[in-house]
Amino acid sequence: MLTNRSKVVSKKEMSLSERLYLPAIASGLSITFKHIFKKVPTIRYPEQKREIASVYRGQHVLKRDENGAERCTACGLCAVACPAEAITMDAAERKKGEEGLYREEKYASVYEINMLRCIFCGLCEEACPKEAIFLTNRIVDTEYGRNSFIYGKDKLVEKIDARIDVSERQTEKTIEFKKISLAIIICLLLKLRI
Ligand code: SF4
Ligand code: SF4
Numbered sequence: 001m002l003t004n005r006s007k008v009v010s011k012k013e014m015s016l017s018e019r020l021y022l023p024a025i026a027s028g029l030s031i032t033f034k035h036i037f038k039k040v041p042t043i044r045y046p047e048q049k050r051e052i053a054s055v056y057r058g059q060h061v062l063k064r065d066e067n068g069a070e071r072c073t074a075c076g077l078c079a080v081a082c083p084a085e086a087i088t089m090d091a092a093e094r095k096k097g098e099e100g101l102y103r104e105e106k107y108a109s110v111y112e113i114n115m116l117r118c119i120f121c122g123l124c125e126e127a128c129p130k131e132a133i134f135l136t137n138r139i140v141d142t143e144y145g146r147n148s149f150i151y152g153k154d155k156l157v158e159k160i161d162a163r164i165d166v167s168e169r170q171t172e173k174t175i176e177f178k179k180i181s182l183a184i185i186i187c188l189l190l191k192l193r194i
Helices: 016-020 022-036 077-081 123-127 172-192
Strands: 060-062 087-093 106-114 133-135
Touching (some): 016 022, 077 123, 123 133
């Protein structure tokens, strides 16, 4: 009785209709039938798929520039910004003759994202100063083994003959926002002296 919220319940006799149970069953069935004719909110995935917004944050893409060279310079800012520590990479120096493959002198020889760790927050995209990584409206495939969720460059870099349009993610507002995020990340890094 600490809160004074307890209720005294009385065990009253059941009426005839309550003892028959039929009205209660009929009322229950009427609710069931009401739902049968309602529009079903679920869909038969994967045969049916919902339309996804173009700015949905799904599987990443590593972009190439207009000449087909990889934009990523392995600066590591995306990995530092990633709260889930899902990104790992190895940097390499571009050799003579590889100018068509890699945009700048440094590139990512290995670039991996662990899709099981990723929370699709989009911070890697915001941190990238080279417009090299974007999240897309593609959904990450289901797999049988955990290792298959570690996506390497073979799955991340866009195919030269099947470019992925990310223009909707590059509005003026987004670019401005990215600049601010990048400045914040750089300030934090300087503070932490990484
Ligand atoms: S979307 Fe977020 S969690 Fe996923 S890799 Fe990018 S920064 Fe990390
Ligand atoms: S921030 Fe951009 S350029 Fe730097 S490593 Fe990540 S994807 Fe590459």
